[in-house]
Amino acid sequence: MLVLFCLYLCILMMLAWLGRRRATSKTPHDFYLAGGKLGFLVLICTLFATQYSGNTFMGFPGKAYRMGYAYMMSVTFMMCIVTFYLLYAPALRARAVLRGYVTPCDWIHDRYRNRGLTSVCAVLMCIAMLNYLLAQLLAMGNAVEGLTGRPGSFAVGVLFLSVVIVLYETVGGMRAVAWTDTLQGIMMFVAVLILGGYLLTQHEELALLPARILELEPDKVRPPELKVCVKWLSFLCLAGLGGAMYPQGIQRIFAAKSTRVLRWSLGAMVLLPLLTVFFAYFMGIMAIEQFPGLGKAQSDQVMTRMLDLISSQGPVLYLGVTLLLLGALAAMMSTADSVLLSLSSIVIQDIFVKTIGYSASDEKLLKLGKISSWVLMGIVVVVALQLQGITLFRLLVIKFDLLVQVAPAFILGLYLPRLGAGTALVGIAAGCAVAVTGFALDPKWAWVHPGTVGLAVNLFICVVGSFWFPSESFEQKP
């Protein structure tokens, strides 16, 4: 396994070198969006790798184990992200090609011509991405520790893999990132096909599964209570829309070779959770019968335990399990590299250039972007090493509550010509205030997430404000 992983790292560096050779110009558009030339296979794999982190395959089974059959709702969650893309992707894609957008805030800046709004949106996106990057590094460290079996290897794993990620990201840009995503996506897909095929051969055993779990833990077979259902609908809204606001996802919409490639990729993406998330979910359900009575920390390891069981049943299954484990570690790396590339583009293009007003040639901005990648990764590595072993679940949860507050300004800006920057800013401020207050108070009686309430307030302000305080139509601005 370790040998295969080292081979994978060598291939990553080769792809970075190839990505550098394929660069047609030293412009932000070429470096951050691969010149807008991503074809169907690369686009769908990079969308897949960006949306599905290692947590999908290693963390979801643990949650299914604890929650039982009710975690079925996770299958819809991944589909909702793609559906929320449809709220803005067609209109924004057409505009992005016409105006040469590189970052999501290029649209905000072009639409509202307001430095304050652009910087607030950029900062909210950066907070969410730093949070996400930190989660990937912590997961990578834990995975390396699990793989080597040495307690001290967390720090070495985080440091070494972070350097590898920044190296190939700064050398090859979006091309290197997208190609490595393709490699990772193919590995995961083959692994899920092999292991999913194995599950299908066990259909007679699986038919008896609910009856057995009903005897062991009946609550895990019964339908969820109303409060859980309402909270889940709130989560679908919050995380679905928040997931569709991830800058690295939006940049892939800009980077598609054509609308045809983009719509076929999104059409396929919405079907993938039926195979991938359902597989992760069902592994967790099977573990309830195989390993009953596990605590919270142990239940997070159920996927590894299930894979251990399966891998001993033949060479093909061993190959599937190896590919899945390798793919899960690669998924953490590919999510981290996509986030880092997007983060550095926003820091340079939106914060340095648009907000501070720094002016330089494209070549110099690219150099600054690469330096910022090293600096940002360095900061996150230091934080990850400090936080080793501490549960950050609550800190990680708030990223969607804040990121989703960008959505009204971002999406309604396309459809409400009279929505002004001031109204959008007030909406974001109110939404964030509600989300943070709700998050801090954490009322146990609440049936919906604080971010969802904040989003509703934000939306109300934007819609009503565009009628009561209309701004000059953006279509009339130069």
Add this chain to the structure above:
Amino acid sequence: MEQNPTHFLKLRHWLLLLGLVVLSVPWYWPDDKVEPFVLGMPSWAAFSFGISILFSITTALLIISRWKDGDDEC
């Protein structure tokens, strides 16, 4: 009337998708009804999964059939 390629979904399509998402969460299912078991799942989970399949296929079909290509190759 010519379809606007950037507004390819009408209100009825959005309502259909919203309805499927709301149905995919089993808030309406009786508390104690878990049988019959279907495909290794209690009936409510199998129904929820069926709705999820319908939701994903409907969304995919809408994307493929209604979103028209623009002349936008980079």
